[in-house]
Amino acid sequence: MSAQDHATLRQCTRADFPGMWAVRYAVRENPLSPGRLDDNDMIEETEVSGRGWVIEHDGQVRAFAVGNAQTGNIWALFVDPQWEGRGYGRRLLEVMTQWLWSKGLQRLSLSTDPESRADAFYRRSGWIPLGLTANGERRFELRRESARAAAAD
Numbered sequence: 001m002s003a004q005d006h007a008t009l010r011q012c013t014r015a016d017f018p019g020m021w022a023v024r025y026a027v028r029e030n031p032l033s034p035g036r037l038d039d040n041d042m043i044e045e046t047e048v049s050g051r052g053w054v055i056e057h058d059g060q061v062r063a064f065a066v067g068n069a070q071t072g073n074i075w076a077l078f079v080d081p082q083w084e085g086r087g088y089g090r091r092l093l094e095v096m097t098q099w100l101w102s103k104g105l106q107r108l109s110l111s112t113d114p115e116s117r118a119d120a121f122y123r124r125s126g127w128i129p130l131g132l133t134a135n136g137e138r139r140f141e142l143r144r145e146s147a148r149a150a151a152a153d
């Protein structure tokens with residue numbers, strides 16, 4: 001039986017924040033400098049402007065995602081490096097994009113380091129690569145119409 005069989009995907013609560021930060025600081029690509037973001041940002045993004053989800057396994061947060069319903073921005077999608085390649089990223093991206101579409105958004109966006117695993121992951125998931133941001137990240141977007149058309153194929 002694979003690890004994924006025991007993994008639960010659910011909406012996050014404040015009690016998950018320590019586990020979410022642990023995953024956030026464990027990733028090797030798209031790392032976060034300590035102190036740049038804190039629980040207040042997490043509360044704003046998961047309770048005010050958007051929603052967050054975790055994948056829990058053996059009582060531990062292994063992956064999480066946060067989407068902003070006001071802007072359509074994917075604020076976070078992170079999988080603990082030891083738990084990559086089990087479909088957690090895909091499951092989180094799916095539930096998050098469906099929720100964002102349900103909020104009436106027509107276009108979603110994000111930015112990530114070029115040449116990272118995430119860059120390949122989003123291309124494979126149908127996101128369109130655009131130009132680079134001022135700090136060198138690759139911008140991506142997903143339009144609702146093209147996502148719908150791909151699902152109907």
Ligand SMILES: CC(C)(COP(=O)(O)OP(=O)(O)OC[C@H]1O[C@@H](n2cnc3c(N)ncnc32)[C@H](O)[C@@H]1OP(=O)(O)O)[C@@H](O)C(=O)NCCC(=O)NCCS
Nearest residue numbers: 027030077078079084085086087088089090112117118120
């Ligand atoms: C990018 C990330 C979210 C992917 O999560 P994951 O759980 O390992 O991905 P999954 O197991 O769900 O894989 C989903 C699909 O992407 C594919 N994929 C993943 N990495 C890939 C790569 N480097 N090249 C090609 N395809 C890749 C998988 O094969 C899979 O495709 P399939 O479902 O058609 O077989 C995860 O690696 C991560 O957190 N990276 C570090 C942090 C980061 O950069 N986050 C994004 C910030 S914007």
